[in-house]
Amino acid sequence: MSHRDNPLRPHPATILKIVPETRDVKTFRLTLDDDEAMENWRHEPGQLAMVSVFGVGEAMFSISSAPTRRGFIELSIKCMGKVTRALHGLEAGDKVGMRGPYGNHFPYEQFKGQDLLFVGGGIGLAPLRSLVDFVFAEENRADYGRVEILYGARSYDDLCFKYDVLDGWTKQPNTHIYTTIDRAEEQWRGHVGFVPAYLEEVAPAAHNKVALICGPPIMIKFVMQALQKLDFRDEQVYSTLELRMKCGVGKCGRCNIGSKFVCLNGPVFSMAEIGQMPPEF
Numbered sequence: 166m167s168h169r170d171n172p173l174r175p176h177p178a179t180i181l182k183i184v185p186e187t188r189d190v191k192t193f194r195l196t197l198d199d200d201e202a203m204e205n206w207r208h209e210p211g212q213l214a215m216v217s218v219f220g221v222g223e224a225m226f227s228i229s230s231a232p233t234r235r236g237f238i239e240l241s242i243k244c245m246g247k248v249t250r251a252l253h254g255l256e257a258g259d260k261v262g263m264r265g266p267y268g269n270h271f272p273y274e275q276f277k278g279q280d281l282l283f284v285g286g287g288i289g290l291a292p293l294r295s296l297v298d299f300v301f302a303e304e305n306r307a308d309y310g311r312v313e314i315l316y317g318a319r320s321y322d323d324l325c326f327k328y329d330v331l332d333g334w335t336k337q338p339n340t341h342i343y344t345t346i347d348r349a350e351e352q353w354r355g356h357v358g359f360v361p362a363y364l365e366e367v368a369p370a371a372h373n374k375v376a377l378i379c380g381p382p383i384m385i386k387f388v389m390q391a392l393q394k395l396d397f398r399d400e401q402v403y404s405t406l407e408l409r410m411k412c413g414v415g416k417c418g419r420c421n422i423g424s425k426f427v428c429l430n431g432p433v434f435s436m437a438e439i440g441q442m443p444p445e446f
Contacts, residue, residue: 168367173264174264174293175215175217175223175263175264176197176198176199176202176262176263176264177196177197177199177262177263177411178195178196178198178238178260178261178262178263179195179196179258179259179260179261180193180194180195180255180256180258180259180260180261181194181195181196181237181257182194182228182256182257182287183255183256183257183289185295185344186241186325186326186327187322187323187324187325188322188323188350189243189244189245189253190241190242190243190244190288190325191241191242191252191253192239192240192241192242192246192326193216193239193240193241193242193252193255193286194230194237194239195216195237195239195240195261195263196236196237196238197224197238197263197267198260199403202238202278204329206238206266207232207266208228208232208238208265208269208270209232209266209271209273209432210231210270210271210273210292210295210296210299211227211265211268211269211270211271211292211295211296211405211406211426211432212227212228212230212238212265212266212268212269212270213225213226213227213228213265213266213267213268213432214226214228214238214240214263214264214265214266215250215263215264215265215267216240216242216252216261216262216263217261217262217263217264218248218251218255218261218262219260219261219262219421221248221251222247222248222251222368223262224246224248224249225407226240226241226242226291227240227241227291227295227379227405227432228240228264228265228266228292228295229241229291229292229294229295230294230295230296230298231241231294231295231296231297231299232295232299232303233298233299233304233305234298234303238239238263240291241291241294241325241326243286243288245270257258258280259399262323266356268429268432268433269430269432270433271377271403271405271433272294272403272433273296273300274291275283276309276375277308277309277395278308278309278310278373279309279373279374280309280310280311280312280313280373280374280375281300281309281310281311281312281313281374281375281377282313282314282315282369282375282377283297283312283313283314283315283316283377284315284316284360284364284376284377284378284379284380284388285315285316285317285360285378285380286316286317286318286327286379286380286381286384287317287318287319287323287380287381288325289378289379289380289381289384290316290325290326290330290379290380291325291379292378292379292405292432293405294326294329295330296377297312297314297334298329299393300312301334301337306337306338310339310341310373311339311340311341312337312340312341313340313341313342313343313367313369314330314334314340314341314342314343315343315344315345315360315363315364315367316330316342316344316345316360317344317345317346317347317358317359317360317363318344318346318347319346319347319348320346320347320348320350321350321352321353321418323344323346324344324346330342330344331344335366343356343363343367344356345357345359345360345363345417347359350360358386359387360380360384360387361384361387361388361390362391364388364395365391365394365395368395369395370395371392371395371396371397371398371401373401374397374401375401375403376392376397376401376402376403377403377404377405378402378403378404378405379404379405385404385406389402389404389436389439392436397421399435399436399437399440400435400437401437402436403433403434403435404433404434404436404439405431405432405433405434406422406427406434406439407427407432409440416443422442422443425442
């Protein structure tokens with residue numbers, strides 16, 4: 166039976182590069198060992214991949230690289246449990262398994278002609294990064310208006326993708342970056358405060374704008390409340406959820422929220438859809 170016939174069979178993959186992002190987050194650049202499979206790999210911004218550590222287990226992660234960057238797949242992984250600890254112990258050249266991509270994606274075709282507001286917290290910037298870099302790709306940038314990125318973490322050391330947030334993205338035209346950390350630090354000269362409060366302070370205009378969110382569940386909750394105060398309609402707001410995904414194909418039931426399965430119906434949901442869910446995420 167081939168990989169195409171069996172969606173639960175992982176492709177062997179090689180770690181090309183590991184980038185330490187924070188004390189407990191690393192970005193893994195991977196390539197599928199089968200050249201044809203790698204050439205045929207297609208993911209959309211916001212989708213997921215299942216990674217296996219042989220002899221340990223597997224876990225689902227957001228893909229943090231844009232589909233416009235061919236030849237590799239990047240996953241930014243926080244060390245939190247058995248599988249992620251095993252992954253953090255690997256080195257470039259080591260082998261893992263990968264299957265996917267899974268789930269829906271940010272409906273970027275619907276966003277054309279509009280301004281974009283990204284709001285991320287901690288490792289939650291990872292799935293947003295895939296869409297940010299997609300929008301910034303030369304062949305796509307003219308399709309979208311002004312880009313605003315508001316990103317925060319507990320501390321300076323907990324900010325992921327500093328090379329993007331504090332450097333690369335700041336050089337993009339018609340783009341503004343807002344960064345914040347929860348508490349003041351001697352080395353930090355930027356804004357201090359929580360992401361939802363900073364969002365209200367920045368007060369981005371809601372007209373002709375789509376807001377994209379990802380972060381801890383409590384942050385998502387209060388960011389949505391802040392956006393409502395700023396007159397964003399439910400249809401203008403999208404969030405990606407990552408909740409207890411195990412099989413990736415809607416069979417195990419671990420990621421259901423009411424009648425929805427995050428791995429099948431998500432991970433991207435509009436605020437209108439989230440408002441209809443039980444308060445579980």
